[in-house]
Amino acid sequence: MNEDQLIGLIYDIARKDENAFKTLYELTNKKVYQYLFRLTYNQHMAEDLLIETYTEVWKVAKNYRSQAKVLTWMIGISRNIAMNDFRRKKMKEWDLDEDTAIPPEQFIAYKNTEISLILGDALNRLSIKHREVLDLVFLQGMGYEEISCIINIPINTVKTRVFYAKENLKRTLTQMGIEKDDIL
Protein backbone atom coordinates (compact mmCIF):
# COMPACT_ATOMS: atom_id res chain seq x y z
CA MET A 1 0.00 0.00 0.00
CA ASN A 2 1.63 3.21 -1.18
CA GLU A 3 0.70 6.25 0.91
CA ASP A 4 0.74 8.64 -2.08
CA GLN A 5 -1.62 6.30 -3.94
CA LEU A 6 -3.99 6.22 -0.96
CA ILE A 7 -3.95 10.03 -0.65
CA GLY A 8 -4.71 10.31 -4.38
CA LEU A 9 -7.65 7.95 -3.96
CA ILE A 10 -9.03 10.00 -1.08
CA TYR A 11 -8.87 13.18 -3.20
CA ASP A 12 -10.69 11.35 -6.01
CA ILE A 13 -13.32 10.08 -3.56
CA ALA A 14 -13.82 13.67 -2.38
CA ARG A 15 -14.90 14.33 -6.01
CA LYS A 16 -17.28 11.35 -5.68
CA ASP A 17 -15.27 8.95 -7.88
CA GLU A 18 -16.79 5.51 -7.23
CA ASN A 19 -13.93 3.61 -8.89
CA ALA A 20 -11.44 5.26 -6.55
CA PHE A 21 -13.66 4.30 -3.64
CA LYS A 22 -13.72 0.67 -4.73
CA THR A 23 -9.92 0.61 -5.04
CA LEU A 24 -9.53 2.17 -1.58
CA TYR A 25 -11.86 -0.46 -0.17
CA GLU A 26 -9.91 -3.29 -1.78
CA LEU A 27 -6.59 -1.93 -0.48
CA THR A 28 -7.63 -1.17 3.08
CA ASN A 29 -10.66 -3.19 4.16
CA LYS A 30 -8.68 -6.07 5.70
CA LYS A 31 -6.69 -3.78 8.00
CA VAL A 32 -9.72 -1.79 9.14
CA TYR A 33 -11.70 -4.99 9.62
CA GLN A 34 -8.89 -6.58 11.66
CA TYR A 35 -8.94 -3.58 13.98
CA LEU A 36 -12.74 -3.72 14.35
CA PHE A 37 -12.86 -7.48 14.80
CA ARG A 38 -10.26 -7.32 17.56
CA LEU A 39 -12.35 -4.65 19.29
CA THR A 40 -15.60 -6.59 19.13
CA TYR A 41 -14.71 -10.29 18.72
CA ASN A 42 -17.93 -10.46 16.75
CA GLN A 43 -17.80 -10.86 12.97
CA HIS A 44 -21.28 -9.54 12.32
CA MET A 45 -20.80 -6.47 14.51
CA ALA A 46 -17.35 -5.81 13.01
CA GLU A 47 -18.85 -5.99 9.50
CA ASP A 48 -21.63 -3.56 10.41
CA LEU A 49 -19.06 -1.16 11.81
CA LEU A 50 -16.97 -1.61 8.65
CA ILE A 51 -19.99 -0.62 6.52
CA GLU A 52 -20.50 2.46 8.70
CA THR A 53 -16.82 3.35 8.47
CA TYR A 54 -16.61 3.26 4.66
CA THR A 55 -19.91 5.11 4.29
CA GLU A 56 -18.46 7.82 6.52
CA VAL A 57 -15.20 7.85 4.52
CA TRP A 58 -17.28 8.45 1.38
CA LYS A 59 -19.08 11.34 3.07
CA VAL A 60 -16.11 13.05 4.73
CA ALA A 61 -13.29 12.39 2.22
CA LYS A 62 -13.37 16.10 1.35
CA ASN A 63 -12.33 16.87 4.96
CA TYR A 64 -9.19 14.72 4.81
CA ARG A 65 -6.01 16.66 5.50
CA SER A 66 -2.75 14.82 4.89
CA GLN A 67 -1.34 15.43 8.41
CA ALA A 68 -2.29 11.84 9.24
CA LYS A 69 -1.73 8.76 7.09
CA VAL A 70 -4.85 7.57 5.29
CA LEU A 71 -5.09 4.29 7.21
CA THR A 72 -4.56 6.11 10.53
CA TRP A 73 -7.36 8.52 9.58
CA MET A 74 -9.67 5.66 8.59
CA ILE A 75 -9.01 3.63 11.73
CA GLY A 76 -9.65 6.81 13.74
CA ILE A 77 -13.05 7.10 12.01
CA SER A 78 -13.82 3.42 12.66
CA ARG A 79 -12.86 3.80 16.34
CA ASN A 80 -15.21 6.79 16.79
CA ILE A 81 -18.04 4.89 15.12
CA ALA A 82 -17.38 1.82 17.29
CA MET A 83 -17.26 3.88 20.50
CA ASN A 84 -20.53 5.64 19.66
CA ASP A 85 -22.09 2.26 18.90
CA PHE A 86 -20.88 0.77 22.19
CA ARG A 87 -22.21 3.77 24.12
CA ARG A 88 -25.55 3.62 22.31
CA LYS A 89 -25.90 -0.07 23.10
CA LYS A 90 -24.58 0.54 26.65
CA MET A 91 -22.00 -2.22 26.21
CA LYS A 92 -19.81 -1.62 29.24
CA GLU A 93 -17.53 -4.52 28.49
CA TRP A 94 -16.46 -2.70 25.33
CA ASP A 95 -15.82 0.63 27.01
CA LEU A 96 -12.44 1.58 25.59
CA ASP A 97 -11.64 3.73 28.62
CA GLU A 98 -12.24 0.88 31.04
CA ASP A 99 -9.60 -1.51 32.23
CA THR A 100 -11.74 -4.63 32.39
CA ALA A 101 -10.05 -7.83 31.28
CA ILE A 102 -11.65 -11.16 30.45
CA PRO A 103 -11.11 -13.37 33.54
CA PRO A 104 -8.47 -15.97 32.69
CA GLU A 105 -9.14 -19.63 33.27
CA GLN A 106 -6.71 -22.02 34.92
CA PHE A 107 -5.66 -24.18 32.02
CA ILE A 108 -3.35 -27.18 32.50
CA ALA A 109 -3.37 -28.23 28.84
CA TYR A 110 -1.15 -25.25 28.02
CA LYS A 111 1.93 -27.27 28.96
CA ASN A 112 2.49 -28.75 25.53
CA THR A 113 1.12 -25.83 23.54
CA GLU A 114 3.20 -23.48 21.39
CA ILE A 115 4.30 -20.28 23.14
CA SER A 116 2.70 -18.13 20.40
CA LEU A 117 -0.69 -19.76 20.94
CA ILE A 118 -0.50 -19.34 24.71
CA LEU A 119 0.53 -15.71 24.32
CA GLY A 120 -2.19 -15.21 21.73
CA ASP A 121 -4.77 -16.51 24.19
CA ALA A 122 -3.39 -14.28 26.93
CA LEU A 123 -3.45 -11.27 24.58
CA ASN A 124 -7.09 -11.96 23.77
CA ARG A 125 -7.87 -11.84 27.49
CA LEU A 126 -6.38 -8.37 28.02
CA SER A 127 -8.71 -5.42 28.56
CA ILE A 128 -9.67 -3.74 25.27
CA LYS A 129 -7.79 -0.63 26.37
CA HIS A 130 -4.51 -2.57 26.60
CA ARG A 131 -5.14 -4.94 23.73
CA GLU A 132 -5.96 -2.02 21.46
CA VAL A 133 -2.54 -0.36 21.78
CA LEU A 134 -0.69 -3.64 21.25
CA ASP A 135 -2.93 -4.44 18.25
CA LEU A 136 -2.17 -1.07 16.73
CA VAL A 137 1.58 -1.63 17.06
CA PHE A 138 1.81 -5.28 16.08
CA LEU A 139 -1.16 -5.84 13.74
CA GLN A 140 -1.39 -2.41 12.14
CA GLY A 141 2.33 -1.56 12.37
CA MET A 142 1.67 1.91 13.73
CA GLY A 143 4.06 4.13 15.67
CA TYR A 144 3.18 5.93 18.91
CA GLU A 145 2.38 9.20 17.16
CA GLU A 146 -0.19 7.56 14.89
CA ILE A 147 -1.70 5.70 17.85
CA SER A 148 -1.94 8.94 19.80
CA CYS A 149 -3.88 10.46 16.84
CA ILE A 150 -6.31 7.54 16.77
CA ILE A 151 -6.94 7.20 20.50
CA ASN A 152 -6.63 10.94 21.09
CA ILE A 153 -4.24 10.70 24.02
CA PRO A 154 -0.69 12.14 24.43
CA ILE A 155 2.23 10.15 22.99
CA ASN A 156 3.72 9.57 26.46
CA THR A 157 0.44 8.05 27.60
CA VAL A 158 0.57 5.69 24.61
CA LYS A 159 4.11 4.63 25.59
CA THR A 160 3.19 3.92 29.19
CA ARG A 161 -0.01 2.16 28.12
CA VAL A 162 2.02 -0.20 25.91
CA PHE A 163 4.23 -1.11 28.86
CA TYR A 164 1.33 -1.54 31.25
CA ALA A 165 -0.25 -3.81 28.63
CA LYS A 166 2.85 -6.00 28.75
CA GLU A 167 2.78 -6.05 32.56
CA ASN A 168 -0.87 -7.13 32.46
CA LEU A 169 0.02 -9.78 29.93
CA LYS A 170 2.52 -11.25 32.41
CA ARG A 171 -0.11 -11.17 35.15
CA THR A 172 -2.66 -12.84 32.88
CA LEU A 173 -0.18 -15.61 32.05
CA THR A 174 0.40 -16.26 35.73
CA GLN A 175 -3.37 -16.41 36.30
CA MET A 176 -3.59 -18.90 33.42
CA GLY A 177 -1.16 -21.13 35.30
CA ILE A 178 1.86 -20.26 33.14
CA GLU A 179 5.04 -19.31 34.95
CA LYS A 180 5.96 -15.88 33.66
CA ASP A 181 9.67 -16.85 33.48
CA ASP A 182 8.76 -19.50 30.93
CA ILE A 183 7.49 -16.95 28.45
CA LEU A 184 7.87 -13.30 29.38
Place this chain on the structure above:
Amino acid sequence: MTSYKKDCESVKYMIPLYVRGILSDSEEKEFQIALSECPDLKEEIERWKKINNAYQTIEKTLPQPSNRVYSAIRERIKETRRLSLLQRLIPSHGVSLALVAAQLLIIIVLGVYVINLKHEYRTLSAPSITETEETSKTIHVVFKEDASEAEIRNLLLQMNARIIDGPCSSGLYIIRIPSQERLDDVLNTLRKNKIVVMAERAY
Protein backbone atom coordinates in the same frame (compact mmCIF):
# COMPACT_ATOMS: atom_id res chain seq x y z
CA MET B 1 26.07 4.94 36.01
CA THR B 2 22.96 7.06 36.58
CA SER B 3 23.25 8.55 33.08
CA TYR B 4 23.75 5.09 31.63
CA LYS B 5 20.59 3.85 33.35
CA LYS B 6 18.68 6.89 32.21
CA ASP B 7 19.64 6.37 28.55
CA CYS B 8 18.72 2.69 28.72
CA GLU B 9 15.33 3.55 30.22
CA SER B 10 14.62 6.22 27.63
CA VAL B 11 15.09 3.83 24.68
CA LYS B 12 13.16 1.01 26.35
CA TYR B 13 9.89 2.34 25.00
CA MET B 14 11.26 1.97 21.45
CA ILE B 15 11.60 -1.82 21.76
CA PRO B 16 8.07 -2.76 20.54
CA LEU B 17 8.54 -0.55 17.48
CA TYR B 18 12.04 -1.93 16.89
CA VAL B 19 10.78 -5.51 17.10
CA ARG B 20 7.90 -4.68 14.72
CA GLY B 21 10.40 -3.01 12.35
CA ILE B 22 8.72 0.38 12.22
CA LEU B 23 11.45 2.62 13.64
CA SER B 24 12.65 5.38 11.33
CA ASP B 25 16.29 5.24 10.18
CA SER B 26 17.42 7.84 12.72
CA GLU B 27 15.53 6.11 15.55
CA GLU B 28 16.99 2.76 14.56
CA LYS B 29 20.51 4.23 14.67
CA GLU B 30 19.88 5.73 18.12
CA PHE B 31 18.45 2.43 19.28
CA GLN B 32 21.43 0.37 18.06
CA ILE B 33 23.85 2.65 19.94
CA ALA B 34 21.79 2.30 23.14
CA LEU B 35 21.60 -1.46 22.64
CA SER B 36 25.36 -1.80 22.62
CA GLU B 37 25.53 0.04 25.96
CA CYS B 38 22.57 -1.60 27.71
CA PRO B 39 22.81 -5.41 27.89
CA ASP B 40 19.55 -5.55 29.88
CA LEU B 41 17.64 -4.41 26.80
CA LYS B 42 18.40 -7.67 25.01
CA GLU B 43 16.26 -9.66 27.42
CA GLU B 44 13.44 -7.18 27.01
CA ILE B 45 13.78 -7.41 23.23
CA GLU B 46 13.41 -11.19 23.42
CA ARG B 47 10.18 -10.82 25.40
CA TRP B 48 8.71 -8.40 22.87
CA LYS B 49 9.76 -10.70 20.02
CA LYS B 50 7.62 -13.42 21.57
CA ILE B 51 4.67 -11.02 21.63
CA ASN B 52 5.34 -10.09 18.00
CA ASN B 53 5.40 -13.80 17.05
CA ALA B 54 2.14 -14.32 18.91
CA TYR B 55 0.60 -11.52 16.86
CA GLN B 56 1.78 -13.15 13.64
CA THR B 57 -0.06 -16.30 14.75
CA ILE B 58 -3.15 -14.27 15.67
CA GLU B 59 -3.12 -12.50 12.29
CA LYS B 60 -3.31 -15.84 10.47
CA THR B 61 -6.47 -16.76 12.36
CA LEU B 62 -8.32 -13.46 11.89
CA PRO B 63 -11.44 -13.65 9.70
CA GLN B 64 -11.98 -11.48 6.62
CA PRO B 65 -15.03 -9.38 5.87
CA SER B 66 -17.70 -11.23 3.88
CA ASN B 67 -18.80 -10.32 0.36
CA ARG B 68 -22.02 -8.72 1.61
CA VAL B 69 -20.03 -5.79 3.07
CA TYR B 70 -19.12 -3.96 -0.14
CA SER B 71 -22.59 -4.27 -1.66
CA ALA B 72 -24.07 -2.98 1.63
CA ILE B 73 -21.67 -0.02 1.49
CA ARG B 74 -22.74 0.70 -2.13
CA GLU B 75 -26.38 0.72 -1.01
CA ARG B 76 -25.61 3.10 1.83
CA ILE B 77 -23.77 5.43 -0.54
CA LYS B 78 -26.72 5.48 -2.95
CA GLU B 79 -28.97 6.35 -0.01
CA THR B 80 -26.56 9.13 1.01
CA ARG B 81 -26.66 10.53 -2.54
CA ARG B 82 -30.47 10.51 -2.56
CA LEU B 83 -30.51 12.31 0.78
CA SER B 84 -28.01 14.95 -0.32
CA LEU B 85 -30.09 15.56 -3.46
CA LEU B 86 -33.15 16.07 -1.26
CA GLN B 87 -31.21 18.43 0.97
CA ARG B 88 -30.29 20.49 -2.07
CA LEU B 89 -33.94 20.72 -3.10
CA ILE B 90 -35.18 21.62 0.36
CA PRO B 91 -34.12 25.08 1.56
CA SER B 92 -31.18 25.25 3.89
CA HIS B 93 -31.60 25.44 7.67
CA GLY B 94 -31.12 29.22 7.61
CA VAL B 95 -33.90 29.77 5.06
CA SER B 96 -36.21 27.36 6.90
CA LEU B 97 -35.64 29.19 10.17
CA ALA B 98 -36.34 32.54 8.53
CA LEU B 99 -39.60 31.17 7.10
CA VAL B 100 -40.67 29.83 10.49
CA ALA B 101 -39.81 33.18 12.11
CA ALA B 102 -41.84 35.05 9.47
CA GLN B 103 -44.83 32.76 9.99
CA LEU B 104 -44.63 33.27 13.75
CA LEU B 105 -44.49 37.04 13.29
CA ILE B 106 -47.59 36.99 11.07
CA ILE B 107 -49.47 34.86 13.63
CA ILE B 108 -48.53 37.25 16.47
CA VAL B 109 -49.55 40.37 14.49
CA LEU B 110 -52.89 38.81 13.49
CA GLY B 111 -53.45 37.68 17.10
CA VAL B 112 -52.87 41.19 18.44
CA TYR B 113 -55.15 42.66 15.73
CA VAL B 114 -57.97 40.22 16.52
CA ILE B 115 -57.68 40.84 20.28
CA ASN B 116 -57.92 44.60 19.78
CA LEU B 117 -60.73 44.40 17.23
CA LYS B 118 -63.96 46.05 18.41
CA HIS B 119 -66.90 43.91 17.48
CA GLU B 120 -69.51 46.07 15.83
CA TYR B 121 -72.54 44.79 13.96
CA ARG B 122 -74.13 47.08 11.47
CA THR B 123 -77.18 46.95 9.25
CA LEU B 124 -75.80 47.90 5.90
CA SER B 125 -78.99 49.68 4.86
CA ALA B 126 -79.01 51.89 7.96
CA PRO B 127 -76.60 54.63 9.09
CA SER B 128 -73.91 53.70 11.54
CA ILE B 129 -74.83 54.70 15.06
CA THR B 130 -72.30 53.98 17.74
CA GLU B 131 -74.12 55.54 20.65
CA THR B 132 -75.06 53.33 23.52
CA GLU B 133 -78.59 52.96 24.73
CA GLU B 134 -77.96 55.49 27.48
CA THR B 135 -76.64 58.25 25.23
CA SER B 136 -79.21 57.91 22.39
CA LYS B 137 -82.85 58.86 22.18
CA THR B 138 -85.75 56.51 21.52
CA ILE B 139 -89.01 57.31 19.71
CA HIS B 140 -92.22 55.36 19.12
CA VAL B 141 -93.55 55.68 15.57
CA VAL B 142 -96.57 54.30 13.73
CA PHE B 143 -96.51 54.46 9.94
CA LYS B 144 -99.51 54.36 7.62
CA GLU B 145 -100.49 50.86 6.55
CA ASP B 146 -99.81 51.65 2.89
CA ALA B 147 -96.33 53.13 3.56
CA SER B 148 -93.70 51.25 1.56
CA GLU B 149 -90.49 49.94 3.04
CA ALA B 150 -88.48 52.27 0.81
CA GLU B 151 -90.40 55.32 2.06
CA ILE B 152 -89.84 54.29 5.70
CA ARG B 153 -86.15 53.67 5.09
CA ASN B 154 -85.66 57.03 3.33
CA LEU B 155 -87.38 58.88 6.14
CA LEU B 156 -85.28 57.19 8.84
CA LEU B 157 -82.06 57.85 6.86
CA GLN B 158 -82.86 61.60 6.78
CA MET B 159 -82.73 61.60 10.58
CA ASN B 160 -79.92 59.09 11.06
CA ALA B 161 -82.46 56.94 12.88
CA ARG B 162 -82.61 53.16 12.99
CA ILE B 163 -85.30 50.67 13.90
CA ILE B 164 -84.47 48.83 17.08
CA ASP B 165 -87.76 46.96 17.42
CA GLY B 166 -91.11 46.46 15.69
CA PRO B 167 -93.41 46.55 14.09
CA CYS B 168 -95.59 45.01 16.79
CA SER B 169 -99.15 43.83 16.07
CA SER B 170 -100.47 47.42 16.37
CA GLY B 171 -97.91 48.64 13.77
CA LEU B 172 -95.65 50.38 16.33
CA TYR B 173 -91.95 50.78 15.56
CA ILE B 174 -89.32 51.72 18.13
CA ILE B 175 -86.58 53.80 16.53
CA ARG B 176 -83.44 55.34 17.96
CA ILE B 177 -81.67 58.55 16.93
CA PRO B 178 -78.13 59.71 17.79
CA SER B 179 -77.78 61.91 20.87
CA GLN B 180 -76.60 64.90 18.85
CA GLU B 181 -79.95 65.08 16.98
CA ARG B 182 -82.51 67.36 18.58
CA LEU B 183 -85.44 65.25 19.69
CA ASP B 184 -88.07 67.92 19.05
CA ASP B 185 -86.85 68.57 15.51
CA VAL B 186 -86.92 64.87 14.74
CA LEU B 187 -90.40 64.51 16.21
CA ASN B 188 -91.64 67.51 14.14
CA THR B 189 -90.15 66.12 10.96
CA LEU B 190 -91.74 62.76 11.61
CA ARG B 191 -95.13 64.19 12.46
CA LYS B 192 -95.16 66.36 9.32
CA ASN B 193 -94.39 63.43 7.07
CA LYS B 194 -97.43 62.02 5.25
CA ILE B 195 -96.54 58.37 5.95
CA VAL B 196 -96.39 58.88 9.74
CA VAL B 197 -99.56 58.35 11.76
CA MET B 198 -98.00 58.90 15.20
CA ALA B 199 -94.59 59.85 16.59
CA GLU B 200 -93.91 60.20 20.34
CA ARG B 201 -90.88 60.14 22.59
CA ALA B 202 -90.47 56.81 24.34
CA TYR B 203 -90.05 56.81 28.13
